[in-house]
Amino acid sequence: MLAGPLSPHREDQAPGPALAAAAAGFGTPAYLMDLPAVAAAAARLEAAFGGPWLRLYSLKANDLPAITSFLHGRGWGASVVSTGEWRYARAAGVANDSVAFEGIGKSDAQLGFAVTEAAAGRPVRWLALESGQEAAVLAGLAAAAGLGRDGRPSLDVLVRLNPEVAPETRPEFAVGARASKFGMSDREILALAGDGALAGPRLRLRGVQVHVGSDLTDVRAFGDAGVRATRLLAALRAARPADAGWLDTIDFGGGFPLPAPGMPGPEDFRDALARALDRAGRALPPRPAIEPGRYLVGAAGWLVASVLHARPGTGGAQLVVLDAGMTEFIRPALYRTRHPVSAVADGPGNQAGSRLLDTAVEGPVCESTDSFGRHLLPPLRRGDLVAIGQAGAYGASFTSRYNGRPPPREILLWPDGSMEPGERPPLTTGQASTSRE
Numbered sequence: 001m002l003a004g005p006l007s008p009h010r011e012d013q014a015p016g017p018a019l020a021a022a023a024a025g026f027g028t029p030a031y032l033m034d035l036p037a038v039a040a041a042a043a044r045l046e047a048a049f050g051g052p053w054l055r056l057y058s059l060k061a062n063d064l065p066a067i068t069s070f071l072h073g074r075g076w077g078a079s080v081v082s083t084g085e086w087r088y089a090r091a092a093g094v095a096n097d098s099v100a101f102e103g104i105g106k107s108d109a110q111l112g113f114a115v116t117e118a119a120a121g122r123p124v125r126w127l128a129l130e131s132g133q134e135a136a137v138l139a140g141l142a143a144a145a146g147l148g149r150d151g152r153p154s155l156d157v158l159v160r161l162n163p164e165v166a167p168e169t170r171p172e173f174a175v176g177a178r179a180s181k182f183g184m185s186d187r188e189i190l191a192l193a194g195d196g197a198l199a200g201p202r203l204r205l206r207g208v209q210v211h212v213g214s215d216l217t218d219v220r221a222f223g224d225a226g227v228r229a230t231r232l233l234a235a236l237r238a239a240r241p242a243d244a245g246w247l248d249t250i251d252f253g254g255g256f257p258l259p260a261p262g263m264p265g266p267e268d269f270r271d272a273l274a275r276a277l278d279r280a281g282r283a284l285p286p287r288p289a290i291e292p293g294r295y296l297v298g299a300a301g302w303l304v305a306s307v308l309h310a311r312p313g314t315g316g317a318q319l320v321v322l323d324a325g326m327t328e329f330i331r332p333a334l335y336r337t338r339h340p341v342s343a344v345a346d347g348p349g350n351q352a353g354s355r356l357l358d359t360a361v362e363g364p365v366c367e368s369t370d371s372f373g374r375h376l377l378p379p380l381r382r383g384d385l386v387a388i389g390q391a392g393a394y395g396a397s398f399t400s401r402y403n404g405r406p407p408p409r410e411i412l413l414w415p416d417g418s419m420e421p422g423e424r425p426p427l428t429t430g431q432a433s434t435s436r437e
């Protein structure tokens with residue numbers, strides 16, 4: 001651990017001294033995760049979604065256990081989409097009753113693990129079903145394990161609704177659109193609620209999960225989807241009067257964008273939902289939930305990289321190749337997202353205040369899409385440090401080993417200014433496969 005304290009910084013500014021210290025202490029490329037910035041984002045969400053709201057952190061945004069643990073310490077549960085993420089949540093100290101097991105496709109082994117844990121008296125808070133086939137397999141496993149009998153608990157399930165809305169975001173993130181693969185239609189769900197899979201004590205239908213999309217630039221689809229989910233919950237209660245007491249939950253998903261001028265904040269989404277429900281003559285269910293990822297960690301993370309070479313550019317004044325690229329941070333290559341890039345003024349050789357040049361910022365991977373785009377940067381030389389901002393979400397958890405590249409370091413910057421590398425437990429191949437746990 002490197003000892004602090006480092007001077008405080010504004011949330012929207014690259015913490016130059018900390019980035020330089022992380023690079024000097026641990027090498028590059030490295031992610032720096034600023035826990036005070038995570039706390040600030042969490043506090044805003046907690047203020048917007050207080051009271052009855054359950055708050056779950058979507059680990060997919062950044063699955064480093066120390067971050068999940070930090071949020072869990074503030075009362076956040078975990079939303080996981082695989083037994084691998086579940087393992088990370090456990091490593092973070094999150095007990096199963098604070099874990100929601102979700103995800104678009106679950107293997108028999110993964111469903112079986114959820115059942116085994118429930119049979120051992122440790123059921124997850126809920127498991128979200130994506131299809132009737134998944135429900136049938138889970139019901140069979142739960143019956144074989146005797147869930148809901150002889151003192152063994154039932155396993156709570158939600159059904160994931162495709163809300164068929166028009167999410168205001170880039171098409172790749174518009175998972176609440178009808179054409180997407182995510183979730184079932186309300187017709188499918190009502191049919192599922194009437195068939196045998198969800199009958200009996202082994203599985204207990206608790207409600208509906210819905211997620212509109214990520215990085216939403218407007219609040220309307222969030223409100224529309226919320227109305228559809230509450231209508232569906234009412235229809236499920238009417239269809240299953242004996243279970244009406246249990247049908248109390250709607251998980252409204254995540255999707256809140258990072259703070260930026262003109263972008264809606266978490267409280268705008270809450271208010272839009274309240275207005276939409278009011279107009280539709282509906283109310284929040286007794287147990288509403290959110291499961292954001294990006295908002296909690298996106299602005300809190302920087303990827304610090306070293307310049308490998310800099311030379312005159314063809315289209316611009318300068319072309320630099322960094323020691324970080326799409327293997328460390330895939331979003332610009334995958335989605336053409338633009339992230340702020342700045343020189344770390346406290347790094348070796350970097351001159352604060354020098355003139356800025358139109359610079360093509362490139363990665364070291366053998367792909368022409370391996371680019372961070374054009375940015376205004378000072379003249380750079382080999383060894384200078386560059387920071388890519390808003391990299392805390394869908395960055396470190398989305399790395400690949402292409403070109404033989406090892407995972408980047410992940411450094412935690414704690415509130416007291418100290419830094420240490422984050423650790424994660426190893427995953428086995430079986431956790432992602434259909435055959436073995």
Ligand SMILES: Cc1ncc(COP(=O)(O)O)c(C=O)c1O
Pocket residue numbers: 058061102175210211213214215253254255256291292293294295
């Ligand atoms: C079902 C579900 N919930 C929550 C999230 C988290 O979204 P975000 O990181 O935009 O808050 C996602 C992201 O893909 C998701 O698919």
